[in-house]
Amino acid sequence: MEHYSMDLTLRVWRQRNCTExxxxxxxxxxxxxxxxxxxxxxxxxxxxxxxxxxxxxxxDHDCREGICGSCSMVINGRPHGPWKGxxxxxxxxxxxxxxxxxxxxxxxxxAFPVIKDLMVNRSAFDRIIxxxxxxxxxxxxxxxGNAIPIEKDKADEAFAAATCIGxxxxxxxxxxxxxxxxxxxxxxxxxLLPQGAPEKASRVLGMVAQMDxxxxxxxxxxxxxxxxxxxxISVLNIARxxxxxxxxxxxxx
Amino acid sequence: MVDNKIPAGPxxxxxxxYKGTVRLVNPxxxxxxxxxxxxxxxxxxxxxxxxxxxxxxxxxxxxxxxxRRAHSIAAQGGINAAKxxxxxxxxxYRLFYDTIKGGDYRARExxxxxxxxxxxxxxxxxxxxxxxxxxEYGGLLSNRSFGxxxxxxxxxxxxxxxxxxxxxxxxxxxxxxxLGNVQMYSRHEMLDIVKVDGKARxxxxxxxxxxxxxxxxxxxxxxxxxxxGNVFYLSTNAMGxxxxxxxxxxxxxxxxxxxxxxxxxxxxxxxxxxHQSKLTLMSESLRNDGRIWVPxxxxxxxKPTDIPEEERDYFLERRYPxxxxxxxxxxxxxxxxxxxxxxxGVGSSRQAVYLDYADAIQRYGRAEASKRNLGDIPKEAITGxxxxxxxxxxxxxxxxxxxxxxxxxxxxxxxxxxxxxxxxGGLWVDYELMTxxxxxxxxxxxxxxxxxxxxxxxxxxxxxxxxxxxxxxYTIGNYLADEVGKANETVNHxxxxxxxxxxxxxxxxLMSIQGRQSVESFHKRLGKIMWDKxxxxxxxxxLQDAIRQIRALREEFWSDVRIPGxxxxxxxxxxxxxRVADFLELGELMCLDALERHESCGGHFREEYxxxxxxxxxNDADYMYAALWENRGEDGWALHKESLVxxxxxxxxxxxx
Numbered sequence: 011m012e013h014y015s016m017d018l019t020l021r022v023w024r025q026r027n028c029t030e031x032x033x034x035x036x037x038x039x040x041x042x043x044x045x046x047x048x049x050x051x052x053x054x055x056x057x058x059x060x061x062x063x064x065x066x067x068x069x070d071h072d073c074r075e076g077i078c079g080s081c082s083m084v085i086n087g088r089p090h091g092p093w094k095g096x097x098x099x100x101x102x103x104x105x106x107x108x109x110x111x112x113x114x115x116x117x118x119x120x121a122f123p124v125i126k127d128l129m130v131n132r133s134a135f136d137r138i139i140x141x142x143x144x145x146x147x148x149x150x151x152x153x154x155g156n157a158i159p160i161e162k163d164k165a166d167e168a169f170a171a172a173t174c175i176g177x178x179x180x181x182x183x184x185x186x187x188x189x190x191x192x193x194x195x196x197x198x199x200x201x202l203l204p205q206g207a208p209e210k211a212s213r214v215l216g217m218v219a220q221m222d223x224x225x226x227x228x229x230x231x232x233x234x235x236x237x238x239x240x241x242x243i244s245v246l247n248i249a250r251x252x253x254x255x256x257x258x259x260x261x262x263x
Numbered sequence: 264m265v266d267n268k269i270p271a272g273p274x275x276x277x278x279x280x281y282k283g284t285v286r287l288v289n290p291x292x293x294x295x296x297x298x299x300x301x302x303x304x305x306x307x308x309x310x311x312x313x314x315x316x317x318x319x320x321x322x323x324x325x326x327x328x329x330x331r332r333a334h335s336i337a338a339q340g341g342i343n344a345a346k347x348x349x350x351x352x353x354x355x356y357r358l359f360y361d362t363i364k365g366g367d368y369r370a371r372e373x374x375x376x377x378x379x380x381x382x383x384x385x386x387x388x389x390x391x392x393x394x395x396x397x398x399e400y401g402g403l404l405s406n407r408s409f410g411x412x413x414x415x416x417x418x419x420x421x422x423x424x425x426x427x428x429x430x431x432x433x434x435x436x437x438x439x440x441x442l443g444n445v446q447m448y449s450r451h452e453m454l455d456i457v458k459v460d461g462k463a464r465x466x467x468x469x470x471x472x473x474x475x476x477x478x479x480x481x482x483x484x485x486x487x488x489x490x491x492g493n494v495f496y497l498s499t500n501a502m503g504x505x506x507x508x509x510x511x512x513x514x515x516x517x518x519x520x521x522x523x524x525x526x527x528x529x530x531x532x533x534x535x536x537x538h539q540s541k542l543t544l545m546s547e548s549l550r551n552d553g554r555i556w557v558p559x560x561x562x563x564x565x566k567p568t569d570i571p572e573e574e575r576d577y578f579l580e581r582r583y584p585x586x587x588x589x590x591x592x593x594x595x596x597x598x599x600x601x602x603x604x605x606x607x608g609v610g611s612s613r614q615a616v617y618l619d620y621a622d623a624i625q626r627y628g629r630a631e632a633s634k635r636n637l638g639d640i641p642k643e644a645i646t647g648x649x650x651x652x653x654x655x656x657x658x659x660x661x662x663x664x665x666x667x668x669x670x671x672x673x674x675x676x677x678x679x680x681x682x683x684x685x686x687x688g689g690l691w692v693d694y695e696l697m698t699x700x701x702x703x704x705x706x707x708x709x710x711x712x713x714x715x716x717x718x719x720x721x722x723x724x725x726x727x728x729x730x731x732x733x734x735x736x737y738t739i740g741n742y743l744a745d746e747v748g749k750a751n752e753t754v755n756h757x758x759x760x761x762x763x764x765x766x767x768x769x770x771x772x773l774m775s776i777q778g779r780q781s782v783e784s785f786h787k788r789l790g791k792i793m794w795d796k797x798x799x800x801x802x803x804x805x806l807q808d809a810i811r812q813i814r815a816l817r818e819e820f821w822s823d824v825r826i827p828g829x830x831x832x833x834x835x836x837x838x839x840x841x842r843v844a845d846f847l848e849l850g851e852l853m854c855l856d857a858l859e860r861h862e863s864c865g866g867h868f869r870e871e872y873x874x875x876x877x878x879x880x881x882n883d884a885d886y887m888y889a890a891l892w893e894n895r896g897e898d899g900w901a902l903h904k905e906s907l908v909x910x911x912x913x914x915x916x917x918x919x920x
Contacts, residue, residue: 027832044669045535053540053783060781060836065827068835070328072501074541076663077426078332096666104669125472126833129328133449136329140441144434145393149313149732152384152391156348159402169395169420172427176331205393 014044016108020055022067023115028123028131034113048091048101049074049081052114069128076100076240079175082182083128084115089179089238097177097240117182121189121225132178134224135192142216143196145205164202171198173241180235180243186227191235193217194251195243201254211258218255265518265891265905268693269373274911275355278377281694282737286744293318296743297751299466299481301453301508303330305425305724306707307487308432309731315439317736319743322479323436323445324468326452326503326838331433334489334501335727338425339546341409341417342724344382349406353414355379360912361412362722365591366687366715367865367881368914369521369889371907373694374712381729386418388732392431396420409547409720417721422546422659428724432731451477452838453508454766456484456515456703459758463512463703467762469770471838474831476763478754482746483702483739486512487731490686490708492525494846494853495798496790498683499531499544505842506849509690509709517698518691518891518903520711522849523857526718526866527799528684529595532667532677533615542682543667545618545660547720550588552623552653553677555579555599557616561606567617567676578602578616586919593717593866593879594919596681600799601877603680610678619676624649681799685723687714687866688856691891691905695738696730702742706730711889716865770830773840778823782840785820789813789843789850797854802870806858810851817847852892852900859902862886883914 017040025032039058042051049071056066072080081098085091091101106112114128122130160168172195180191197214200206206213229248236245270277288296296319300311303325311323325333345358359379363370386404390396396418397405409417420427439445450471457465463484468477488508492498513519530545556575563570578598580587590598599616602608609615628649632640650673654661661672668678690698690705692712697704707727714722752758796809820843828834862882863872872880891903 043536043538046538047540047667050538050540054538057781057783060825060827063827066836068833072327072332072503073334073337074502075337075499075543077423078327078334078336078501080328080332093666100663100666102666102669129833132328136331136437136440136447136449139434139437144438145391146438147388147391147435148316149309149388149435149736150384152387155346155386155390155396156403158390160398161402162398162400165395165398165402168393169397169427172395172420172430173423175426176329199395200393203393203395205391 014108015041016044016103016106016110018042018106018109019111021111021113022127024067024127025124027126032124042103044102044104046103047074047099048085048103049099051103067128068126071099074099077175079177082117082130082132082178084117084182086113089117089182090240095240095242097175117178119178119181119187119226121187122178122181130178132176134226135176135178135189137224138189138193138217138220139196141220142209142213143200145200146209147205158204160203168199168202171195171202171243171247174243175241177240179238179240181226183234183238184227185232185234186230188229188235189221189224189226190229190248190251191239191243191245193221194247197251197254198247201250210254211261214251214254215258215262265691265699265903266693267371267905268695269371270694274372274376277373278380285737285741288740288744288747290318292747294320296320296482296746297322297480298739299479299484300324300487301466301485302333302487302489302709303433303436304333304335304487304489304707305429305432305727306709306731307333307485308429308436309728310485310487310706310735311445312432312435312439313732313736314739315442315444318444321439321445322448322481324448324451324453326450326471328450330436330447330449331430333429334504335429335724336426337501338724339422339544340548341407341419341424341721342385342428342728343409343416343719343721344386344418344725345379345416346383346386348404349415351414353416357414358382358416362713362719363715363912364917365717365719367717367917368715368883368887368909368912369524369864369907370713370715372909372911377734378713378726378729381733382725384733385725385728389428389431389728392435394420394427394431396427407548408551412719425724428728432728453488453511454841455511455762457759457762458515458700459752459756462701464752465754465759467766469766472833474829474834476766478759478763480751480754482743482751483704485704485706485735486690486709487706488709490689491846491849492683492686494789494850495683495793496786497534497539497542497794499528499542500683502541505845507842507845509705510845510849512690512698512700512703512705513894515700516893517700517703518893519688519852520691520889520891521688521716521856522853522892523797523860523867524687524716524865525683526592526685526687527596527681529592529599529681530618530679531682532664533610533680534612543663544682544684545664545677545679547592549618549657549660550595552656553588553618553620554622555588555616555618557602557607557609567609567619576602576607583919590919591717592720593868597799597868599681615678615680617676618679620653620672621676624653624673627652683798685718687711687716687718691889695741696734697738697742704735704739706735716867770837770841773824773837773844774826774830776822776824776826778825780823780825782824782826782836782843785816785824786839786843786846788816789847792816793850793853797850797857800868800870801857803858806854809854813847813851813854820844820847855900856890856892859890860886881916887914
């Protein structure tokens, strides 16, 4: 693969904190190598801002391997940018060409208030997990691992749902800021397994109630979440959540 | 001589007897005892959840925005357990033995045996939580081989075992948060421990969003803050991984043990340029089928596919015919470095070797053709069949390689090079995981205890969860039983106020320098010194030079670093500055430790101590000890030693030829 370097125009959302208004600022960057990751391109810009006595752009990032779920940018209108099934940290500058203009914003949702620049507060996701996203088993209670056989396809399906990294791209992609893909992935992961069955009903009711309380919007089946999910979590999980929610609600009446 | 509190009696009954006789805290008293947990990776999350379940009042802290993002999440390969589900002769003893040998005889027998005993309960616990391990068609758990052992004992969840185990522990933690037993503080960084009458009684943290300092009391403090590989700047660690929590404890008197024992992983994607911010691991499992080679002629610039078979040097197969491409990590890394140093490296930087799947593709392709009874088919058709098999086994890794490098690894060999991956050294702990400061514990990668001088693959996850789920819930009671009924200090105790003041002054000092160079630039320079002089090969001259350079760099940092913004706000540059300042001290200690250890063992290779054919030369007569470093402030460090006694295993020279 031929490497090349490029000059770019960046429009970046700058916001001092959660109470002040934000605005876009424009930066020119030059000699960006196509071998860099997107975040390394921002590192280069930040180093320059520092040298100029300005404040660098704040953004969440940690593993830079696409698994921790920290990075949270909307790039040219798409959460995590143009590559399918890819987090921002794994997006590389080969995705762009010389002269491109790139707009970078934080994930936007009422339930994800901006902390600074591109950083948002996603603790609502932790509170949704607290509302039932677990199996109630204390340490030391367990039977032998092979005492609970699980059909391979069920286990694989549960695993596919459990690959969610909790980044919140689904919320950012949704015009209603719905968290249904995130919630349904956890509901599916646990309810597909026999270990999660006893708490199936209380889990789905609890998690959905908390989701609503946090101010996430409703799902209107546009599937934008699935299209932008860096782990390609299927919307079929949302269908499963809806079935379980209905069943649990009826049983509770 | 330090007291490691190893229980008396035969090795295989020590832990059982300990558990049966250790003091307990009754449930109503547990509710009055507070425990602080710093870090929420596998060790921290499992400890916080388990202690919460027992009824202790727990406060857990992490610098990430959620406990689920701790770096344990990035572990790929798997977790070992002596279940012997495969009926291939595995046992607690074999796992114990492999770990001791893999660690090149520099770990404690009693700790490692306990780890092997506990390994089986970890799998049970994780399954009960709903961790979706890989399964066979019969519905039972699947295993794979790993890291050169001769049995299949590694449990896994595709290439993301760490994420699935951490999510399990995280969910258990969040359940305790919901029940009110654990209070969770995300985006908080520990800046100091608070000692009262020689005991750890709390911590000072900084709220990274508001920038405010906070004082927190605890009857015990657990540091579960991970490894210090980021001292090298470039490593497979997450960007935020740091040594600060351990280092503050060390500055308060906690011994730092074997700091020079670091693991360099052989199969990582090589550095592409000065902009590089981190390195990405390619799972060890790739060495199962891939062949590693360099051009026989130094400086050969041809495309790898144009280099004929007879002009390739499969150097691992040549040097280690018995194990070939599956030698342990330390051996494979050093061999790659040796070839690159000799001018045979490939790629634009010449710091890489090829990992080639062409043979494997043909082999699997032929097997597939024969399985489907396709008869004589053209080579292209065989290649296609082979690629499908490889894609099923390693597809996610091949995709990751292509995303990062833009090259298709099915068409041409991958380029790989070793990178810093794990640190075996850490805070010294006794059998109960307590440091030499009373009430201060250290769990997981942050402590030094179980892996000696080299860690085997799939053992880090095992140790983190063993410490958190099954060791600390027992051992902490032995200490806390004495704390029942004693008056608690409030956070207004002078020791808390003084500690807070110290943190405040240090932050103000950092902010007031207003020099010309960024924190990142200092970190990069430190990393380069460490990699060049204290990396895969070390020498007396190089280490002495490194110490001089690090001292000078530290001085430069404290007079010329530039940190923008303010203290009382989200300020990532300030957070990073505190961490790099601590790395600048740790780096010196690592070099000192490497300098003092006149032998080669595991990840520590001293050029002066090697066999005539370039293998590591251990010196059991003089160095069979853990090096315990005591911080003496301005006066540097004092060395204490804990002798390692092998009652059961007889140490021998490792050979993979």
